[in-house]
Amino acid sequence: MKTGYLIDMDGVIYRENNLIPGAADFVDAMISTSTPFLFLTNNSAPTPEDLAVRLKHLGIHGLSAKHFYTSALNTADFLGETDPDCTVFVIGEGGLLAALHERKIASDAIQPRYVVVGEGAATMERLAKAHECVERGARLLATNPDNWCPVSSEKTRPGAGATAAFLESSTGRCAYYLGKPNGYMFYRARRKLAELALTDPEQVVMIGDTMETDIRGAFETGLQSLLVLTGSTKFEDVGDYVYQPTRILQSVADLVGEIKTGKPSDRLNSFGFSDRGSNGGKYGHRHQTDIFTFHKPRPRPAMTK
Ligand SMILES: [Mg+2]
Numbered sequence: 001m002k003t004g005y006l007i008d009m010d011g012v013i014y015r016e017n018n019l020i021p022g023a024a025d026f027v028d029a030m031i032s033t034s035t036p037f038l039f040l041t042n043n044s045a046p047t048p049e050d051l052a053v054r055l056k057h058l059g060i061h062g063l064s065a066k067h068f069y070t071s072a073l074n075t076a077d078f079l080g081e082t083d084p085d086c087t088v089f090v091i092g093e094g095g096l097l098a099a100l101h102e103r104k105i106a107s108d109a110i111q112p113r114y115v116v117v118g119e120g121a122a123t124m125e126r127l128a129k130a131h132e133c134v135e136r137g138a139r140l141l142a143t144n145p146d147n148w149c150p151v152s153s154e155k156t157r158p159g160a161g162a163t164a165a166f167l168e169s170s171t172g173r174c175a176y177y178l179g180k181p182n183g184y185m186f187y188r189a190r191r192k193l194a195e196l197a198l199t200d201p202e203q204v205v206m207i208g209d210t211m212e213t214d215i216r217g218a219f220e221t222g223l224q225s226l227l228v229l230t231g232s233t234k235f236e237d238v239g240d241y242v243y244q245p246t247r248i249l250q251s252v253a254d255l256v257g258e259i260k261t262g263k264p265s266d267r268l269n270s271f272g273f274s275d276r277g278s279n280g281g282k283y284g285h286r287h288q289t290d291i292f293t294f295h296k297p298r299p300r301p302a303m304t305k
Helices: 023-032 048-058 071-082 094-102 124-135 160-171 183-197 211-220 235-240 252-261
Strands: 003-007 037-041 068-070 087-091 114-117 139-142 148-152 155-158 203-208 224-228 247-249
Touching (some): 037 183, 048 068, 068 183, 071 114, 071 139, 071 183, 087 094, 114 124, 114 160, 124 160, 211 224, 247 252
Parallel strands (some): 003 203, 037 068, 114 139, 203 224, 224 247
Antiparallel strands (some): 148 155
16 A cells, blocks of 8 residues: 655654654655655644755755745635635745745735735734734634644744734634644645656545644544654653554654565554553453543643644
């Protein structure tokens, strides 16, 4: 069965400025076996070209802009499909501006149809202008719902979700959030993956480190999902969620053999299920949450709204 992969980046391929061990072998294995793949990120600040350069500097070669799909591209696809003649007032960075420009969506600070909020520093002046635009009837759109994003293991920064929440609060209007876990992000990413592969992969699997975005979005769009423990989710926290990944892996290094041989590994061999024994000869458990008994207070709300 031909499997295609949608792959989150931060916490899956790299963390801070360090490549996760085995990530380069994982990408090499996909390239050498012509396995279709697409990197999927909620970060709307960089362009796909920026991301290819970033990965090259980290030691992953053979990638180009076509291998990346960002929430900025998803926002531009959304407007291009639903309202191609619209105008926008943007709070965001190069990746978002370039994506909208490519779709020929014009900037408008007078009477825009949408205020589009992306990742990046928002000045009080831009926020006040966006507020005015929404009060005059512009619809509020955010590239992604992340309230905060990791910068390092000890540091975070405010995300597009927090900026949009500011405008929701000041205008009383609700934003529409694109990016993961929105199904439109997965729908367009699957379409792009099929275009890249020149055929529709029989199975599409999402690989990610964040339950609220990667795993939830995959679940809600009917994709299999692999959770890796190299990023934002700890194994003992997985049971806090109603939706569960199809498999839990230590890292993408666990997939190298599977991709090279084309033989999917047994679900019970995956890290998350390895030491729990069998369940009356049945795979998995009656209820996924039965296997976890952790109820800990969260230090703060999840990354997304
Ligand atoms: Mg991530």
